[in-house]
Amino acid sequence: MKASSLSFQAAVLFVLVGMAWGIQMAVSHNHAAFPAHAHLNLLGWVSLFLFGIFYHLHPSIDQSRAARVQVWVWIAGTAILAVGVGLVHTGTESAEPIAAIGSLVVFASMLIFAWLVLRRERYSALQAAAVSPAR
Numbered sequence: 001m002k003a004s005s006l007s008f009q010a011a012v013l014f015v016l017v018g019m020a021w022g023i024q025m026a027v028s029h030n031h032a033a034f035p036a037h038a039h040l041n042l043l044g045w046v047s048l049f050l051f052g053i054f055y056h057l058h059p060s061i062d063q064s065r066a067a068r069v070q071v072w073v074w075i076a077g078t079a080i081l082a083v084g085v086g087l088v089h090t091g092t093e094s095a096e097p098i099a100a101i102g103s104l105v106v107f108a109s110m111l112i113f114a115w116l117v118l119r120r121e122r123y124s125a126l127q128a129a130a131v132s133p134a135r
Ligand code: HEM
Pocket: 015, 018, 019, 020, 021, 022, 023, 024, 025, 026, 031, 034, 037, 038, 039, 041, 042, 045, 046
C-alpha cells in the first residue's frame, strides 16, 4: 500500500475516535483527558493527513518502504501516546512511561520524515541548478 493511502485511511479512523472522545468529554462535563484528545487529533488526524499530502505530491517517495515504515511508526506512537496521556490525566500516574514511550516513538518517526523531506528538497535544488546553471 502507498504511504499516502495508509496515512489518509489511518487519519480518518483516528479523527473518528478523537471526535467521539471529544463528544464524550463534552457530554460528561469531564474534560480531564483533553490533552490526550488534543494530541490524538493533532498527531492522528492533522499530522497524518499532512504526511499523506506530502507523499501524494511525491509519488516516488510514496512508493518507498521508508515512507511506509515512517507512517506505521507514527500510527503506533500516536496510539501509545494517546493511551498513556489519557491514563495519566485520568488518575493513573503509573502510566507515565507509556506516554514517554509514545512520545519517543512519534519523535523517531518524525526524524525519518524530516530525513525524507530534506533529502527530497536538496535533490530538487540540485536538479534546478543543473537545468539552469548560474551564469
Ligand atoms: C466532535 C468534535 C470534537 C469535540 C466535541 C471536541 C471537544 C473538545 C473538548 C470538550 C475539549 C476540552 C476543552 C477544555 O477543557 O479546554 C477539547 C480540547 C481540544 N480539542 Fe477537541 N473536540 C473535537 C474535535 C477536535 C479536533 C478535530 C481537533 C484537532 C484537529 C481538536 C483539538 C483539540 C485541542 C487542540 C484541544 C485543546 C485545546 C486547549 O488547549 O484548550 N478537537 N476538545
